[in-house]
Amino acid sequence: MLGQYRFGSSELRPSERQLLVDGAPAALGARAFDLLLALIERRERVVDKSELLDAVWPGLVVEESNLQVQMSSLRKLLGRNAIATIPGRGYRFVAALDADGTENVNAGAQTTTNPNNLPRLRTRFIGREKALDDCAELLHDSRLLTLSGIGGCGKTRLAQELAQRQLGAFPDGVWFVDLGPLQDAERVPATVAATLGIKDAAVAPLERLTDHLKSRQTLVLLDSCEHVIDAAVESIDALLERCGALKVVATSREALGMQGEQIFMVRSLSLPATADLDEMLRSEAVRLFVDHARLVLPDFTVHEGNAAAIAEICRRLDGIALAIELAAARVRVLSVDEIRARLDDRFRLLTGGNRAMPRHQTLHATMQWSHDLLTAPERRLFRRLAVFAGGCTLPAATDVSGDAADEYGTLERLTALHDKSLLIVDRDTRAQPRYRMLETVRQYAAERLNEAGEGDDMRTRHLLHYVALAERAALGMEGPRQGEWFAALWHEQENLLAAHAWCAHAAQGGAHALRLAASLSRYFPATAQYALGYRLAEAALGLARGGVECADGALTLISMSFCAMRLGQYDVAYSCAERGLDIARSLDDVELIARALSAVGASLHAKDEPLRAIASFQEACDRARAGNKPQSLGFALCGIAEVHRELGNLAEAEPFYEESLTLARAREDARATAIGLGNLASLWIMSGRLDRARAALRESMGLRTTMNSKAVVECQLDVVAALAAASASHAQAARFHGATLTRLRESGFRHDPADEAFITGWMARSREALGAAAFDAAEAEGKAQNYEVAMAEMERWLRSGE
Secondary structure: OOOOOOEEEEEEEEHOOEEEEEEEOEEEEHHEEEEEEEHOOOOOOOOOOHHHHHHHOOOOOOOHHHHHHHHHHHHHHOOOOOEEEEOOEEEEEOOOOOOOOOOOOOOOOOOOOEEOOOOOOOOOOOOOHHHHHHHHHHHHHHHEEEEOOOOOHHHHHHHHHHHHHHHHHHHEEEEEEEEEOOOOOOHHHHHHHHHHOOOOOOOOHHHHHHHHHHHOOEEEEEOOOHHHHHHHHHHHHHHHHHHOOEEEEEEEEOHHHHOOOOOEOOOOOOOOOOHHHHHHHHHHHHHHHHHHHHHHOOOOOOOOOHHHHHHOOOOHHHOOOHHHHHHHHHHHHOHHHHHHOOOOHHHHHHOOOOOOOOHOOOHHHHHHHHHHOHHHHHHHHHHHHHHHHOEEEEEHHHHHOOOOHHHHHHHHHHHHHHOOOOOOOOOOOOOEEEEEEHHHHHHHHHHHHHOOOOOHHHHHHHHHHHHHHHHHHHOOOOOHHHHHHHHHHHHHHHHHHHHHHHHHOOOOOHHHHHHHHHHHHHHHHHHHHHHHHHHHHHHHHHHHHHHHHOHHHHHHHHHHHHHHHHOOOOHHHHHHHHHHHHHHHHHOOOOHHHHHHHHHHHHHHHOOOOOHHHHHHHHHHHHHHHHHHHHHHHHHHHHHHHHHHHHHHHHHHHHHHHHHHHHHHHHHHEEEEHHHHHHHHHHHOOOOOOOHHHHHHHHHOOOHHHHHOOOHHHHHHHHHHHHHHHHOHHHHHHHHHHHHHHHHHHHOOOOHHHHHHHHHHHHHHHHHHOOOHHHHHHHHHHOOOOOOHHHHHHHHHHHHOO
16 A cells, blocks of 8 residues: 555545545544545456445444445545546546646546547646546536537547546547548548447448447447537437447537537636736636746736736637637737737737647638538628627617517527527626627627628617617616616617727717717716716817807706716816807706806815806706706705815705705706715715714615616715714724715715815814824725625615614
């Protein structure tokens, strides 16, 4: 007996009766230890259950279920690939032992002499240990396992590794059959027969196969079935029907669609969540990149200087194994920064792959292989979906693709594209399913779209679809369903940005850009995307040039003014508001005039001109009352109250806040209601009515899921911090303030001067009460919190005063 046994990340020490996993002692009972030792010592053969029972429970009569319990314990620790179950015969230890204690770089090394033709793998198998365990478990319970996924994702490599680790479970052999080169589907059974060495030409190939395999415990791996799928299904069906001990693993870009088929979707490699070096090196995609980069540049390493670029390469290549391998090979002649910079032209960059497999020699070839298998209607929809930047819903796909009269036809083709691994379905219980391409697939589809001469037309259809959606949303964001509309726009934001970008090329692009910017004038501020909202408005005005003198132009200027104010650009905010007001007056549009006057008032208030600000807000109130425009009236009333509060006129401010809040409640406008409650809470804190302030903030924060607007919540976190300071909860005040600073930094939001003075004063009190060091430490803790953690803590604190 050896002093110790090493396999994978585990080490068994018989003399110490100890199992180490990843260097740490594993919790393993005495019976399970004895079972593992017995299997390792008899690893050259299958061990039947009675022999194991005698070895582990010598001299005792025990139920077979005891053996199963201990086996389950071992597999939880070691994975299903270490010990194979041989149906009707027993168990066998099949993990590769590393006798000299060095790193075992080929976990799939053969451990038996069972017949096979598996290729000797020349590169390490990276990650996917859980996928291997899952596949082994599925294969244990089924006779047909199909590994399905996009071309180049690593189906073949995973199947080969699985087969290597299953060698001990199939005494009559494991056979790899590559169907990829076949041009004639009828050659499938003959190819399988030839691979297994069955050469009786007088008998039909499928009959020869069934005669040969009907009494043998064999695993057949059929690789690349998608282009000969009907013939593959026919052969597999006949073999499984007549050969009771046979199991089949198939790889295919689409499922075979057979009875009893167990499907395992091979996903992209895991990506790094951050650029932290430890996090990077745990990522499967980065580990694969590094492994293949070292094949051409042996001293290649990940360091602070290239980590971010490597992470971006892996993300932009969607974790597709083939694409990452091809990109890594380029480090021979390019830096990782140069590789990253060329990914917009990835199909020319990523060439030079496996010459033995032409469909894997370039990234373009593997995409072409999938495309060639589509029907003509599927190809048409495939290329037209390239215009969607952030996925799409079924109605959007139907409308933009030009099949508006045939939604069910579009659904059928979407389903086919999904089944052929060219489309991902994202499901969210709160929204419609979304159909999305990986970016690599989308780039290929865009090439086909432009090649077909349909690019301009499809992008214009896309633009018009999202202009119409934004205009519907602009109405919906003002009422009781505003949360749904904010969520819908959030899902479609990438499409909205793509539509806006196309305005520079489309006929009447300036007018379309203004329509988009005007319709989204509430969305970007409500989602704290002030810089983005500003840029889109500015671009729309530039595209429109002389066509700005319209309602959409005025709304765009008002939106730009509000975003500029939140970014601290008060002079720009005032200039935009004044220009918008001039257009509104020329149109004699009451609501536009009221909104523009409020924008002027807000920018004057920010510029520290309170009397002029009140005059502008008051005119806005008068216009809105006369025109029966409650939303514009509520905003103007709130503006007057804000100026009075800054001036210390709390009694004058309160009724304006109250009326504004009443109007918001009447409209069932959750966002305006939350803002009104937050404003009143600030006033009540200043006047010492802390219980009322706490109740108002509880109600305001309770609306956050209804209104779907993080911006409102984030700017009120500081009001909660002020309430904590006023309540002498100074450490809590510092934590809330720290959490707010993180949120505001992320969004670019700046409080207006009145709110900034309010917060600064209360935080100064807490700093003085705690001392600078304790305040800074608590504030740092708050800064480190993520949004959900900060919100949960704040809500608990607000409820604690009930």
